[in-house]
Amino acid sequence: MAKTATKQISYEDLKALVGKSQNLFLFDVRTKEEVDEGHIPGSVHIPVDTVGTALEMNPEEFLAKYGVTKPPLDAPELVFYCRIGRRSEMATNKAHSLGYVNARNYTGGYTQWSQKEGK
Numbered sequence: 001m002a003k004t005a006t007k008q009i010s011y012e013d014l015k016a017l018v019g020k021s022q023n024l025f026l027f028d029v030r031t032k033e034e035v036d037e038g039h040i041p042g043s044v045h046i047p048v049d050t051v052g053t054a055l056e057m058n059p060e061e062f063l064a065k066y067g068v069t070k071p072p073l074d075a076p077e078l079v080f081y082c083r084i085g086r087r088s089e090m091a092t093n094k095a096h097s098l099g100y101v102n103a104r105n106y107t108g109g110y111t112q113w114s115q116k117e118g119k
Contacts, residue, residue, distance in 0.1 A: 081106035
């Protein structure tokens with residue numbers, strides 16, 4: 001196989017981290033309009049087409065723009081999500097290419113999350 005498959009995270013595993021893990025970096029790569037309709041608690045909005053730029057910022061710039069600490073390259077819990085997992089797969093691959101070795105894609109996306117959470 002030429003390309004490593006995107007690392008993924010399940011609803012159950014993500015649910016166990018949300019609101020509980022201090023190490024979780026959860027990035028929502030959907031559009032602002034989508035985010036305004038609802039998001040996973042604790043997530044930070046970084047539109048998919050800006051993920052590369054965001055992850056290449058210096059830590060001070062990142063903090064100023066997004067209001068959270070920039071994840072270190074070896075962040076153990078770095079998760080991207082979108083609506084159904086496609087855009088977040090692109091974001092996860094981008095993060096991997098920049099050296100974020102543990103980046104994972106929540107393939108269920110906000111669609112699955114909101115169904116499971118009954119929202």
